Amino acid sequence: MSALTLTLKSPLAQRLDVSSLTFDHLKDLDIAAIKTKLLPLGNRSIPLQELFSVEGQDPSEIVFRGKTHKLDKIGHGMTSGLILIEGDAGSYLGMHMKGGEIRVKGSIDAYGACEMRNGLILIEGDAGDFLGAALPGNKKGMAGGMVHVKGSIGARAGDHMRRGALIVDGDTGDYLGARMTAGTIVVLGRTGRYLGFAMGRGTLLLAQPPQEIPPTFEDCGTHTLGFIPLLLKSFEVLNSPLPQMAERMKRVRRYTGDACGLGKGEILVAAT
Amino acid sequence: MIKNGVTIDQTFAEAFPMRATRIIITAQNAKWALIAATAMTGFATSVIACGCEAGIEREMAPEETPDGRPGVAVLLFAMGGKTLAKQVETRAGQCVLTAPTTALFSGLHDGDPIALGKNLRFFGDGYQISKKIGGRRYWRVPVMDGEFLTEETTGMVSAIGGGNFLILAESQSQALAACEAAIEAMRKIPHVIMPFPGGVVRSGSKVGSKYKALNASTNDAFCPTLKGQTQTELSPEIESVMEIVIDGLTQEDIQKAMRVGIEAVCALGAPAGIRRISAGNYGGKLGPFLFHLQEIMA
Numbered sequence: 040m041s042a043l044t045l046t047l048k049s050p051l052a053q054r055l056d057v058s059s060l061t062f063d064h065l066k067d068l069d070i071a072a073i074k075t076k077l078l079p080l081g082n083r084s085i086p087l088q089e090l091f092s093v094e095g096q097d098p099s100e101i102v103f104r105g106k107t108h109k110l111d112k113i114g115h116g117m118t119s120g121l122i123l124i125e126g127d128a129g130s131y132l133g134m135h136m137k138g139g140e141i142r143v144k145g146s147i148d149a150y151g152a153c154e155m156r157n158g159l160i161l162i163e164g165d166a167g168d169f170l171g172a173a174l175p176g177n178k179k180g181m182a183g184g185m186v187h188v189k190g191s192i193g194a195r196a197g198d199h200m201r202r203g204a205l206i207v208d209g210d211t212g213d214y215l216g217a218r219m220t221a222g223t224i225v226v227l228g229r230t231g232r233y234l235g236f237a238m239g240r241g242t243l244l245l246a247q248p249p250q251e252i253p254p255t256f257e258d259c260g261t262h263t264l265g266f267i268p269l270l271l272k273s274f275e276v277l278n279s280p281l282p283q284m285a286e287r288m289k290r291v292r293r294y295t296g297d298a299c300g301l302g303k304g305e306i307l308v309a310a311t
Numbered sequence: 312m313i314k315n316g317v318t319i320d321q322t323f324a325e326a327f328p329m330r331a332t333r334i335i336i337t338a339q340n341a342k343w344a345l346i347a348a349t350a351m352t353g354f355a356t357s358v359i360a361c362g363c364e365a366g367i368e369r370e371m372a373p374e375e376t377p378d379g380r381p382g383v384a385v386l387l388f389a390m391g392g393k394t395l396a397k398q399v400e401t402r403a404g405q406c407v408l409t410a411p412t413t414a415l416f417s418g419l420h421d422g423d424p425i426a427l428g429k430n431l432r433f434f435g436d437g438y439q440i441s442k443k444i445g446g447r448r449y450w451r452v453p454v455m456d457g458e459f460l461t462e463e464t465t466g467m468v469s470a471i472g473g474g475n476f477l478i479l480a481e482s483q484s485q486a487l488a489a490c491e492a493a494i495e496a497m498r499k500i501p502h503v504i505m506p507f508p509g510g511v512v513r514s515g516s517k518v519g520s521k522y523k524a525l526n527a528s529t530n531d532a533f534c535p536t537l538k539g540q541t542q543t544e545l546s547p548e549i550e551s552v553m554e555i556v557i558d559g560l561t562q563e564d565i566q567k568a569m570r571v572g573i574e575a576v577c578a579l580g581a582p583a584g585i586r587r588i589s590a591g592n593y594g595g596k597l598g599p600f601l602f603h604l605q606e607i608m609a
Contacts, residue, residue: 242442265457268379269449
């Protein structure tokens with residue numbers, strides 16, 4: 040069976056919640072039932088076939104095509120399967136995701152991978168604010184899995200993050216790793232201000248020196264840390280230069296903080 | 312069966328079930344990985360009094376180890392899971408955590424998980440850091456030379472201990488030379504260790520003793536100085552007997568190790584003073600695994 044391919048017939052005027060278009064929701068439906076599945080669009084419910092042209096039958100691999108930038112909650116809570124977005128994606132991509140894989144050819148909006156539990160998200164473009172964060176008011180952000188962004192990301196990535204790894208090849212916005220409880224964020228590009236704000240635990244591993252180290256972080260000196268090659272080697276599944284940078288990145292300057300909080304987080308800056 | 316003038320007895324080695332794990336120790340260089348591994352496998356010749364049987368399985372190249380540094384694979388065997396877990400933890404804490412530049416990884420991910428660094432992490436006094444990498448949990452424990460990196464658990468599997476064969480020679484030096492040749496060949500076989508000093512036992516035992524406090528005592532039937540005093544198994548020309556004991560993860564591993572070991576002994580053969588190969592068994596009372604010498608060498 041070929042992948043279930045959903046092509047938007049025309050650009051959307053408003054946002055569309057596609058959280059029900061995952062393998063978990065579609066695996067027991069035949070193609071006719073999938074075509075008539077109701078999707079919430081504003082205050083209406085519209086059959087899928089009115090919005091998308093449908094090709095293929097295998098819901099374990101779902102492809103979104105067309106002007107997909109207003110599709111929200113792609114892969115919401117999914118436990119298995121593959122979702123491929125051939126353009127941009129909307130907000131809340133991979134929210135509450137528990138397994139499987141999402142690949143985005145373009146960029147995504149805010150709250151990507153928010154409260155994600157497991158699985159893999161690959162984004163070839165950029166990501167908006169609150170990547171891997173908790174929803175507003177919640178205190179548990181991303182708690183597992185891996186997200187790789189080849190472009191840059193917005194502010195407050197990893198806010199309240201608890202576990203898992205965010206890997207960013209490009210630059211980041213402000214408040215990276217704010218209020219982080221645990222987990223790892225690796226950044227190859229530049230970082231914004233207020234790095235690790237109120238960070239309790241967790242690791243920010245930076246390939247480039249940040250524009251400033253917050254005054255509430257203490258300098259612990261330069262060290263060669265054995266876990267870094269192991270960590271970077273685990274990124275071999277990604278199309279990232281990190282595994283090849285293990286030798287350079289394993290020697291780091293270590294800053295711990297945020298002293299305003301628990302203070303057991305760390306910013307590791309590759310020693311040049 | 313006779314090979315190169317060496318008689319292979321129609322008998323069997325008797326082995327028993329054990330629980331085992333493999334651990335990988337890495338360090339800045341092979342020297343320090345080996346020092347840590349040697350310390351960890353010290354005083355681990357026999358479960359009779361050491362708590363576990365342990366040995367170095369092989370040295371590992373940097374590209375084979377989890378952190379890309381030179382390493383050593385160690386196998387540990389014990390009679391039960393709880394004993395093995397205790398031995399692994401104690402030895403890791405006293406011999407690897409303490410050794411400069413080392414890191415500790417699981418070498419077996421099958422079977423039941425037992426603690427490796429799970430409790431050693433508390434040495435970090437709250438400064439330890441957990442990292443989950445590739446689905447496995449690791450602990451970074453701050454120590455005076457930097458950081459001690461350890462995997463949280465290792466896998467414990469069912470295994471076999473007590474595979475053995477005896478080398479009967481015309482002199483002590485000839486018996487030892489044959490043992491050395493056998494051990495050199497057997498160390499190339501994966502999944503096995505020969506836990507005794509240098510891989511060789513000169514004090515093979517029988518079950519029981521005239522002294523009630525002892526469970527085992529000297530194997531008098533194979534003691535050359537008792538040939539005239541006891542129900543001996545030795546012919547007049549035999550002056551020395553040595554034993555090689557093998558612990559392995561599977562029956563096949565032990566069979567393979569016994570075969571290459573006996574082949575190495577037979578290659579020296581009668582011209583080197585080797586007269587017989589036999590094996591230690593207790594009439595089937597000790598364990599369910601029987602390794603028939605002639606079947607292995609067929």
